[in-house]
Amino acid sequence: MFQNLTSGEKLLDLWPYLLAATGIGVGIVTGFFKARRIQPGRFKWITFRNEAIFAAINLVVTGFTLGPLNSILRKKGFIVLNHATVSWWVVALEFAVYFVLFDTWFYWLHRGMHKEPFYKWIHKLHHRSTSPNLLTTFSVSPLESLVNGGFLPVFLTSATLIFGGAHDKSVALIVPFTIWMGLYVHSGHEFLPRWWNRTWATKWFITTTFHDQHHKYFNYNFGGYSQVWDYLCGTVRKKYETDFESPKGSRIDTAAAPADNPANSVARPESAPAGGALAAGTR
Numbered sequence: 001m002f003q004n005l006t007s008g009e010k011l012l013d014l015w016p017y018l019l020a021a022t023g024i025g026v027g028i029v030t031g032f033f034k035a036r037r038i039q040p041g042r043f044k045w046i047t048f049r050n051e052a053i054f055a056a057i058n059l060v061v062t063g064f065t066l067g068p069l070n071s072i073l074r075k076k077g078f079i080v081l082n083h084a085t086v087s088w089w090v091v092a093l094e095f096a097v098y099f100v101l102f103d104t105w106f107y108w109l110h111r112g113m114h115k116e117p118f119y120k121w122i123h124k125l126h127h128r129s130t131s132p133n134l135l136t137t138f139s140v141s142p143l144e145s146l147v148n149g150g151f152l153p154v155f156l157t158s159a160t161l162i163f164g165g166a167h168d169k170s171v172a173l174i175v176p177f178t179i180w181m182g183l184y185v186h187s188g189h190e191f192l193p194r195w196w197n198r199t200w201a202t203k204w205f206i207t208t209t210f211h212d213q214h215h216k217y218f219n220y221n222f223g224g225y226s227q228v229w230d231y232l233c234g235t236v237r238k239k240y241e242t243d244f245e246s247p248k249g250s251r252i253d254t255a256a257a258p259a260d261n262p263a264n265s266v267a268r269p270e271s272a273p274a275g276g277a278l279a280a281g282t283r
């Protein structure tokens, strides 16, 4: 049977069906991604090329700084990993502690990086991308990579000094999660279901739309993992939930969006919220 299917003769008989199936598959995948594209039609080849160059520079510089730093801290005994057998809830607890602490670290340092002169020196490069894609994740100044990536050695050194070391299984969860979250929020597509912001159990966690709007409107949505600090500081964009429900509705704003970002212009069609004054008044 299997041999029959793989023989050229059989495939020759089946090719019209295979062609139809492939066409339907491509149609579904294309439609799926198009329907979930947050900022339709804003791909620019020059931006993409610049992002590729900045990403390459950043990955090389970061690899030669954070990599050796982690090695030195491990060799000197400042970072020790616990390889013992561990219950799932201990791993979950360590992950939760990391999640809350990094979320706090990211929010405040991110807001700090929106202040001059730090914006110009560190964060401006990442905001050259007003319509993020996967490459935008790495299109970051090496200094910003050190600011954000510096959290892990600080966290693991603190865990070593206080508890004798985090479990290797927790680290095996944390490291891919940080990369995955970065890629997810810069994917340019919203994959989460529409009900995400309607339940309290899920709405605290940020979405791609949330961070995409940070790139588009600049003064809002500073959080890295959760909305908690944005909610407490009044920096959540008011139309975020409406746009999340209907991503194509934000199409109306796309003409105004480039002017909203200081990478392109000084004029902004939307005024910053009270909590966003820190960021708004810095440029």
Ligand SMILES: [Zn+2]
Residues within 6 Å of the ligand: 110, 114, 123, 127, 214
């Ligand atoms: Zn920013």
Ligand SMILES: [Zn+2]
Residues within 6 Å of the ligand: 126, 132, 136, 186, 211, 215
């Ligand atoms: Zn970003």
